[in-house]
Each structure stands twice: as C-alpha cells, then as structure tokens.
Amino acid sequence: MAIDTDYNLLVPSRSNYFNTCFYCGCIAARHDYAPPLQYVEFYLATREPSEFLKIPSCNECVELLKACKAGTLDERRLFARAALAKKYAKALTIYDMWTTEELAGLDFSLRHSIEAGLKLGAETTQRLSFAGFDYEAGGISQQVHDTAPLVFEVFGESFDSFREALDFASKAYRIPKNALKEAFADNDNNFERAINAIHKQVAEKEFNQQLKQQCAAFAKQHKQAVIFVHKQVERYLSENTEMTIAEALQQLYDTRVKPAATRH
Ligand SMILES: [Zn+2]
Known part of the structure; x- marks a missing residue:
C-alpha cells in the first residue's frame, strides 16, 4: 500500500503562492496526488507516466479529481479544469450572456438569480484561467509555461x-x-x-x-x-x-x- 512519503511535495517557488491550489488558485486546504494514492501499485507495476507529486489543492479540486486516474500533473490539471467548467456551466453561460447594466429592467427574483450567476461565473472564469505556478519538488525546479494570453x-x-x-x-x-x-x-x-x-x-x-x-x-x-x-x-x-x-x-x-x- 502506498504511503505519503513516496511522493514529493510540490512547493511553490515564490512565497505568494504558498497555500494556493495549483489547479485553480483558490486557497489550498488539502493535497491531490499524482498518481492517485489508490493507483500507486498500478503505476509502479506498469511504469505508466507519473510524477509522484503531492499537490496543494482546494477542497473542491480534490473532490472533483477523485474521478481522475491520471498520473501526471498536466493531465490532472486539464481534468480539474474541465470538471470545474462542467460543474459551473450554467453560471459561465450567464456570465457570457449578461452584463450588470442589463439587469435594471428585470423583476426582483430573476435579477437576484442572474446576479448570483454573474458573480459565480466571474469567479469560475478566473479559476479556469489560473495557470498554476513555478514550483520545486524533490529538489527539482519546474517552470510552468505561461499560456499565451487569450485574444x-x-x-x-x-x-x-x-x-x-x-x-x-x-x-x-x-x-x-x-x-x-x-x-x-x-x-x-x-x-x-x-x-x-x-x-x-x-x-x-x-x-x-x-x-x-x-x-x-x-x-x-x-x-x-x-x-x-x-x-x-x-x-x-x-x-x-x-x-x-x-x-x-x-x-x-x-x-x-x-x-x-x-x-x-
Ligand atoms: Zn482548486
């Protein structure tokens, strides 16, 4: 059975990212494991690509990633992003479709629910665009490639x-x-x-x-x-x-x- 110490803790290179979820930028509360703890034997036996990283994550990303069997940080990041986008698809649609100025003419309950959607959609958009951060793990530095800004x-x-x-x-x-x-x-x-x-x-x-x-x-x-x-x-x-x-x-x-x- 796998133990925690088989993994290298992913440590942000810069202190402003301490306690930050690597996947979405929220406050990290737990750890995600690449590969997942329950598949360690499989990854050791098959030598499928895996980095043996213990990754600072927020509660929500840890929960969403329970369905992910992938062994690498990149795969897990893509999975977490897709899962977040799916979970908040409705709010993201509202965020795309509405602007605050358009709310004025709506009745109270509709305005209230669209306002909530706008706020959640904005927050989710920000989490989805979080690019991770440079880190060290097991004495090796890794630079996260900044993805080109969207235009x-x-x-x-x-x-x-x-x-x-x-x-x-x-x-x-x-x-x-x-x-x-x-x-x-x-x-x-x-x-x-x-x-x-x-x-x-x-x-x-x-x-x-x-x-x-x-x-x-x-x-x-x-x-x-x-x-x-x-x-x-x-x-x-x-x-x-x-x-x-x-x-x-x-x-x-x-x-x-x-x-x-x-x-x-
Ligand atoms: Zn997160």
Whole structure:
C-alpha cells in the first residue's frame, strides 16, 4: 500500500503562492496526488507516466479529481479544469450572456438569480484561467509555461475575454448573444466568420420571403400556378446571378405569359 512519503511535495517557488491550489488558485486546504494514492501499485507495476507529486489543492479540486486516474500533473490539471467548467456551466453561460447594466429592467427574483450567476461565473472564469505556478519538488525546479494570453478579435477590435468580445459583437452587429455564441462555436471559434454566416443566413431568409411573396402575387395577377412561377423564376435566377426577382418575373411575363400575339 502506498504511503505519503513516496511522493514529493510540490512547493511553490515564490512565497505568494504558498497555500494556493495549483489547479485553480483558490486557497489550498488539502493535497491531490499524482498518481492517485489508490493507483500507486498500478503505476509502479506498469511504469505508466507519473510524477509522484503531492499537490496543494482546494477542497473542491480534490473532490472533483477523485474521478481522475491520471498520473501526471498536466493531465490532472486539464481534468480539474474541465470538471470545474462542467460543474459551473450554467453560471459561465450567464456570465457570457449578461452584463450588470442589463439587469435594471428585470423583476426582483430573476435579477437576484442572474446576479448570483454573474458573480459565480466571474469567479469560475478566473479559476479556469489560473495557470498554476513555478514550483520545486524533490529538489527539482519546474517552470510552468505561461499560456499565451487569450485574444478575441472582432473585425479589428481586440478583447481579452470571450465575454467582452461577445458583448461588443452582439451590440455592434445586432445579433442576439445566444445565436452569436452558437455561431462562434460552429465557425471555428471565429467571430468574423460567425457574424458573416449569420448575416448570410438572414439575407437568404429575407430573399426567400421576397421570392415567395412576389411569385405568389405574380401568379395571382396573371392567373398562373404558383409552383410554375416559382420554378421558372428560380431557374432564371440560377442562370443569371445578377438578376433580381422583379427582373426574373418580367422575363417570365415576356416569354411565357404575355399573350402570344403581342410578343415580339
Ligand atoms: Zn482548486
């Protein structure tokens, strides 16, 4: 059976990180073990990658990491981060979607719950962005690589958080945050592509509505079957991408509808 002393304690290189959870930056209360104590025999027998570290952690990270069998610090950090993001997904969504100024018009109970979500979401975002710290373990120093700071671009404007970028883009391009967030994910996590895709969808929708309305009106006026008008107009438009719906209808009238005697 494993004992504590098989592990090297992870000690922050700088004193300002003493008693800090390596995974999320909260106050450390316990230790996480890489590999987990109950799998030590497995890691010794298989020599699967493991660092035998005893890691200062907060209560919550220790609890979340109980489900993690990984033996390395990096794997455990990724696991803890994903578990935190999942646990607080609702608050993170609220934090992305709302700003404090928008709360004014809400009734008390809704405002209260969104305020709580905003606070929790802000706190979770901060924990998720905690990069760990340089440390020593068993007499060896380790530098934690700072991950490059996040930058979100929206047509030339830069933001250092997704939330700010979403708020800006939603207001500037008049797209609801929900739809924009979804499109962002569907378009390679890129705001510009997301905005273009949504504008294209809107334009297509408007065009199709126009097409439907104008074809129906034409069919009624000239006593034609709507489906015939629609099909012909679509054909003209596909043959000539510069053509407008009105021009296509005119062409239909000139070539197929106008009494034969008056055709040129
Ligand atoms: Zn933690």
